[in-house]
Amino acid sequence: MLTTFLRDLATLAARALLRPQAAGGPLGSASRFEENHNLVTLALTGSGTGLWDRDVVTGEIHYSPAWKALLGYGPHELSTRIEDAYERVHPADLAHVQATMQAHFDNKTDSYAVEHRIRRKDGSYIWICSRGKVVSRDSEGRAQRMVGTSTDITALRETAESLQHTIDLITNLTNEVPGLVFQYRLGADGRGAFPYASDGIRDVYELTPADVMLSADAIEARIDPRDIAAYRRSLRDSAANLTPWHLEYRVNLPRQGTCWRQGDARPQRMPDGSTLWHGFISDATDRKRIEAELQELATIDHLTQLPNRRHFTFQSEAELTRLRNAETGIAAVLMLDLDHFKALNDRWGHALGDRALSHFAQLLRAEARIGDLVGRIGGEEFAVVLPHASTDEAIAFAQRVQRRIDEAPLVDGGLPIALTVSIGIDGMRSTDAGAYQALSRCDKALYVAKERGRNRIEIYEEQ
Structure with a gap:
């Protein structure tokens, strides 16, 4: 089930990437197809995110290899029993996790989102942020299938404790949940483009994937003038030192107005001298508003x-x-x-x-x-x-x-x-x-x- 889900996503990404070549002939070699086939998985892995797929009726839950790797397990080391999954959740967080998930099963919330501790294979605990959505219900509205993502946010939790809040680094592959999974390439000539952008770009930037496939200019035009210099500098520094890219910045959108965005990605140097990032961008507007309110309350x-x-x-x-x-x-x-x-x-x-x-x-x-x-x-x-x-x-x-x-x-x-x-x-x-x-x-x-x-x-x- 999960393999089919990933294959469908990768196929969509491949079609998006290969669209410019479609008019000129065949799709290309098998190796080129396989590279595009794994694009979404690469983007999620680059951002430290794993996928899970739960059958609510049978109580089975399947994990992607990247999800298992978050906990130090190999591809075949975890069972599919939901009971085993709950045993890995920190005892102090279990009731909250189950209640939050049940609320979504009962259709009381639009999606499932929770931050909690989970036990790794070596017995230590890490913080993860999991988000998911019921994608199938029976005729009486009972949940049947749920798909979601989990991201290791341990380091971010430690940094954010002094500010009394956590930073949301989650992207979800369903269009109902805001978030942009992307591949960004910065050429040696300084020109940037997004060879792949998920459909979430319509919410994050109010653009389409086609708008940014060949040039990043349309995105830079959306970034608030107060933050454009920091945006460009952060990408240059990440490319020069091959360090993870992280930035919170404002965008000015035709429909949503001024909003906050948070970007996270990991770079790699390509043979032609360009730098390629796989990562995601999420909406940080509510969190920044809460930060401002907390700052006001504190002062x-x-x-x-x-x-x-x-x-x-x-x-x-x-x-x-x-x-x-x-x-x-x-x-x-x-x-x-x-x-x-x-x-x-x-x-x-x-x-x-x-x-x-x-x-x-x-x-x-x-x-x-x-x-x-x-x-x-x-x-x-x-x-x-x-x-x-x-x-x-x-x-x-x-x-x-x-x-x-x-x-x-x-x-x-x-x-x-x-x-x-x-x-x-x-x-x-x-x-x-x-x-x-x-x-x-x-x-x-x-x-x-x-x-x-x-x-x-x-x-x-x-x-």
């Missing part, structure tokens, strides 16, 4: 939409570095604390307290200049760094903030609720070991402002 305080303490400190450290490198650089730092905030919460409730924090954050943003750093340090405490500003300018800034909060009180149910703020000020110093020292001095000045009656501005004084 922005949700309530006030200001940088959180961690990100504000990072920005302040960058300002301190600039200050150290400048011959006559100055910067002012302010710590601001809403007065009697606990009492406000106790009297009016936490919902109003949250509104007060958000209201004050808006006033701070309105007063800040472009380039000023404003952040929420925690609770009702805020901090501001004013690059190129003296202490006098910081005092003027603080006074304007106090006027704003006085002139624009928080309103609840038509009633104004007065807010006041205490402020401590000091300058950032090039001798500071870190930005935290300037914030600490401001905090001490802020404490003095609180002690002296609140709604005050105090300058840090050395003890």
Whole structure:
């Protein structure tokens, strides 16, 4: 069954490659046909991907030689029993794998996709990403046959752990699942072409295989101008050093607009001096969106939409570095604390307290200049760094903030609720070991402002 599946795919690839010669005579020698016959298999092997084919009714599952090689097995060393396949899945992942697959069997999902650990022949575990689709159901909708791919993503998982996400490197051979299996040739003259491109190119680039068979210009025209230089450079470096090609880049498509793509392939040098890659390109748009959302969650305080303490400190450290490198650089730092905030919460409730924090954050943003750093340090405490500003300018800034909060009180149910703020000020110093020292001095000045009656501005004084 799997052999027939692979042969059908290879035959389609051969027809695509040989189409230009069809008008001129016979298809060519048997060796040329065999080379084209294996094209799809070569592309998948080059990208570290293996195929599997499961008979849901009988419980049999067949694997391609490349799939078996992922686990260190020879062509005839694995059984076809699905029970044996589940025994190789890491115990902690088994329930998730089975539930995900069952959901697809039950037609609750469009396709099967899961990342999990699997045991190799030597007893060690690797991470794989498997994707598949039911390609046959009976008259009552019960799954009968499922075909899919698995890719070793162990190294990518290790790299991505710090970013709390994984990179999807899967291509599927069904047209329903986005992904482009390709063969790309870069000639010694610097001209590129795609001798083979799967039908997935219609989703990935909104082009046809014929559009790129003789020239890669149509694809380069789709790549975002911000990324075209990196795209060309990455291919040149891969060709020069024969190292795997990996790149995430944007494309501008007529129908889909701006999207992210991820390419992975392995190169080999050809006798004529050209470089040939076999690999795949997948859609990374959703993952990049999630990355951006995670980055925002990691740096922005949700309530006030200001940088959180961690990100504000990072920005302040960058300002301190600039200050150290400048011959006559100055910067002012302010710590601001809403007065009697606990009492406000106790009297009016936490919902109003949250509104007060958000209201004050808006006033701070309105007063800040472009380039000023404003952040929420925690609770009702805020901090501001004013690059190129003296202490006098910081005092003027603080006074304007106090006027704003006085002139624009928080309103609840038509009633104004007065807010006041205490402020401590000091300058950032090039001798500071870190930005935290300037914030600490401001905090001490802020404490003095609180002690002296609140709604005050105090300058840090050395003890």
